[in-house]
Amino acid sequence: MAEIEVSHLTFSYDGKRDVLSDMSFRIEEGETVGLIGANGTGKSTILKLLVGLLSGHQGSIQADGVEVEKKSLEEVRRKIGYVFQDSDSQLFLSTVYEDVAFGPRNYGYSKEEVERRVLRALKQVHMEEWKDRQIYRLSGGQKKLVSIATVLSMEPEILLFDEPSIALDPRNRKHLIHIIKEMKGLKIIASHDLDLILDTCPRTILIAGGHIIRDGNTKDILMNQKLLCENGLELPLSLGNMKTV
Amino acid sequence: MHMADALIAPAVAGTMYLCSGGAMGYSVKKVRQSGEPEKIPVMGVMGAFVFAAQMINFTIPGTGSSGHLCGGMLLSAILGPEAGFLTMIGVLLIQALLFADGGVLALGANIWNMAFYGCFVGGGLIWKWMMKKGMSKKKIAVSSIVGCMLTLQLGAFSVTLETLFSGVTQLPFFVFLAAMQPIHLAIGLVEGLITAAVLVFIYEARPEMLWGYGVKESGTGKLSQKKTIAVLALSALVIGGAFSLAASAYPDGLEWSMEKAAGTTELETAGGIYDRAAGVQDAVALLPDYQFKGSESAAGTSVSGILGGVAVTAVCILGCYALKLFGKRKTADMKSEKGKEGHE
Amino acid sequence: MNKLQQAVAMLHEVDSEAGKRSSKSRIHPASRLFVCVLFILITVSFHKYNVMGLLSMWLYLLITGIWEELSFWKGLKRIRYILLLIVLLGTANLFFDRNVIFCLGSMHITGGMISMATLLIKGMLTVYAAYFLLMETGIEGICAALRTFGIPKGGVTVILLIYRYLILLLKEVQRMSQAYQLRAPGQKGIHIRTWGSFVGLLLLRTMERAGDIYGSMLLRGYQGEYRQQEVLGGRISRVLSGIYAAAWTLVLLFLRVFPVFQMVGNLLG
Numbered sequence: 050m051a052e053i054e055v056s057h058l059t060f061s062y063d064g065k066r067d068v069l070s071d072m073s074f075r076i077e078e079g080e081t082v083g084l085i086g087a088n089g090t091g092k093s094t095i096l097k098l099l100v101g102l103l104s105g106h107q108g109s110i111q112a113d114g115v116e117v118e119k120k121s122l123e124e125v126r127r128k129i130g131y132v133f134q135d136s137d138s139q140l141f142l143s144t145v146y147e148d149v150a151f152g153p154r155n156y157g158y159s160k161e162e163v164e165r166r167v168l169r170a171l172k173q174v175h176m177e178e179w180k181d182r183q184i185y186r187l188s189g190g191q192k193k194l195v196s197i198a199t200v201l202s203m204e205p206e207i208l209l210f211d212e213p214s215i216a217l218d219p220r221n222r223k224h225l226i227h228i229i230k231e232m233k234g235l236k237i238i239a240s241h242d243l244d245l246i247l248d249t250c251p252r253t254i255l256i257a258g259g260h261i262i263r264d265g266n267t268k269d270i271l272m273n274q275k276l277l278c279e280n281g282l283e284l285p286l287s288l289g290n291m292k293t294v
Numbered sequence: 295m296h297m298a299d300a301l302i303a304p305a306v307a308g309t310m311y312l313c314s315g316g317a318m319g320y321s322v323k324k325v326r327q328s329g330e331p332e333k334i335p336v337m338g339v340m341g342a343f344v345f346a347a348q349m350i351n352f353t354i355p356g357t358g359s360s361g362h363l364c365g366g367m368l369l370s371a372i373l374g375p376e377a378g379f380l381t382m383i384g385v386l387l388i389q390a391l392l393f394a395d396g397g398v399l400a401l402g403a404n405i406w407n408m409a410f411y412g413c414f415v416g417g418g419l420i421w422k423w424m425m426k427k428g429m430s431k432k433k434i435a436v437s438s439i440v441g442c443m444l445t446l447q448l449g450a451f452s453v454t455l456e457t458l459f460s461g462v463t464q465l466p467f468f469v470f471l472a473a474m475q476p477i478h479l480a481i482g483l484v485e486g487l488i489t490a491a492v493l494v495f496i497y498e499a500r501p502e503m504l505w506g507y508g509v510k511e512s513g514t515g516k517l518s519q520k521k522t523i524a525v526l527a528l529s530a531l532v533i534g535g536a537f538s539l540a541a542s543a544y545p546d547g548l549e550w551s552m553e554k555a556a557g558t559t560e561l562e563t564a565g566g567i568y569d570r571a572a573g574v575q576d577a578v579a580l581l582p583d584y585q586f587k588g589s590e591s592a593a594g595t596s597v598s599g600i601l602g603g604v605a606v607t608a609v610c611i612l613g614c615y616a617l618k619l620f621g622k623r624k625t626a627d628m629k630s631e632k633g634k635e636g637h638e
Numbered sequence: 639m640n641k642l643q644q645a646v647a648m649l650h651e652v653d654s655e656a657g658k659r660s661s662k663s664r665i666h667p668a669s670r671l672f673v674c675v676l677f678i679l680i681t682v683s684f685h686k687y688n689v690m691g692l693l694s695m696w697l698y699l700l701i702t703g704i705w706e707e708l709s710f711w712k713g714l715k716r717i718r719y720i721l722l723l724i725v726l727l728g729t730a731n732l733f734f735d736r737n738v739i740f741c742l743g744s745m746h747i748t749g750g751m752i753s754m755a756t757l758l759i760k761g762m763l764t765v766y767a768a769y770f771l772l773m774e775t776g777i778e779g780i781c782a783a784l785r786t787f788g789i790p791k792g793g794v795t796v797i798l799l800i801y802r803y804l805i806l807l808l809k810e811v812q813r814m815s816q817a818y819q820l821r822a823p824g825q826k827g828i829h830i831r832t833w834g835s836f837v838g839l840l841l842l843r844t845m846e847r848a849g850d851i852y853g854s855m856l857l858r859g860y861q862g863e864y865r866q867q868e869v870l871g872g873r874i875s876r877v878l879s880g881i882y883a884a885a886w887t888l889v890l891l892f893l894r895v896f897p898v899f900q901m902v903g904n905l906l907g
Binding site for chain 3: 058097100102126127129130131133135138139141143152154155181183184185188197199200203234236
């Protein structure tokens, strides 16, 4: 049962100012949740804490019933896939195949199993024809899809996306939304692209100043212009249009 | 300062590979011991950074020219000398392959001339010694400038020695030296200033990124001033010794190994096996070196050589294309056969 | 900023050329690296007056170039980087070695002239050899070869990473320089007042990226060692690689020992 339970989470980078303070939420298996907030509100920080890339927090973070701490990192990271904001940081090998195979190889799977996982992951993001391509020759959108494939090849139960639609053109963005919707399992999408959140997440958590401001139905939160404005966000374009229509 | 393959003799190249290889082995061990797996990606990205940053032109005020960044010193000041050295090896290797900046054979020498001095003398000795009692902007600037100037001088001196021991130029030692050292003094000063500017900026923005920041060694450090000087002197001695040994044993372009295999060398007078070898050489006239000595026949052999060269080249070209054609046909046949099978 | 553009163009060229070949090549890059180094070693070992012998070495490049369909023209462009250096040192030979070796009509050919010629030829041959090697195998191939020769994994991983991020950083430097130039017209390079911040900011961003890369590696099970797939599996390619290396070793040694061009010339004339 893949679920995430965060309780009384407090975190600070410098020991002086809390980026997150006393935050609690629970996400059930199969849910897709949007994490929204203005720049610098700690969206990425939450995601990084969930996979243990940051440490030194107070409170408890549990993934699939396992407390995220130093000794459980390997177990936790097998369950959780993390798609970085900058695809170029995520893709550090030369070709698409090599990069997607990096994770499975590290876990010591056989050559055949590695190949099966790579091809499956690439198929899921519709990039199987590009497997021999040099990474740097891919477009921004393709790089994002391959980044997702590198995570999918490890067959995680939980997927975290950090600003997945940033720097994508409208068509690639649409394609990405389609792919995210196809994927199964628990997903958290941190973004200030509210249209993307609206399209993919039934539930949304709005954070500001290190606290959860609202946690609930995405439409209810995103239609609330006053609430969004108070927290440095704006009404999604699609909803804005709807209103005027 | 990159040496090309054509300018280095195999024995000198080999000696330098050994020296650089030794330093590399030591560095690999040290980096492994430090147990910082996060160093590997940092080294990779920083190598690419130095590579790219070296392409930036920095205007030198008052002159029309421009200067560049000193990679070894900068890398050591951030990664430490050992990791910096390994990173520089990667940078130099890719430079040699991609841009013909220095050759494959001369890589060992280039690693020594640029990476070793820059990282171990500039970073490992000067930077470390200066920062022993805490960092300051002034210390960073001074050690960058002194480090760059000194390491470039050492590098230029090594280039001079390596070239001369390779016997490719008839330029007298002191003429060459007098040309190399002053130029590199000026280059070193500019590189030092640029490197200092960058490191001071980092010190103000993120001091913890600098190597040795916050590590104040108590009492006498690992390297006292005397020891520093001793290490410097010793390394100079070792290098000088290795060179003169190699050079005195195998003079004249150090082409000994191949010639010995061929049975022709200028050491025939040594008697014994060499006499016999010389006899064989006379009989089949293996190497045209000696034919050049008779000036009449030299022109003649050159003509026949050119004729032969053209003929062999032509045969090779024809042979290659014929084989290629044959290969293509064969694969085409195989494909069509496979196609047939498929249809059946 | 011409150099930057050239560098980016070169990277693209290598990737497309090597990408075309390495996938269908059955010869292990280690074999190719070995032959290339041997070729360079033998080439530079020729005596400074032995022009004909040296010229016969070109057969290796000729055959490799035709067989692998490599461009001799593009290789020629790379020579200019080292030409200056060679000419500088070679010119000295003209002045210091004036022994007349033979006469060509009324022209006195001196030792200095010949040794300068051999130096130039050596320069051409060695640069071509390295260029062809790179075009045949690509950087990934060379890294695989280095692994075969016992270079530690960490070192090879660093080289691969440098190569991977090189183009990204070159382009970033290019963008920064262009942005700088647009706001500082007429300046040839970066002004002294901005030396530190220009490079420093890029360095800070680079280190941040390095942190993310390490995070991404950790999240995919990296434990200090990169498990790369070994390049070669099949027995046929192993045999072919062996034959390739052995055959070229023999040919190159033969060319070094025997004045092949003259022997053939004597037979013909």
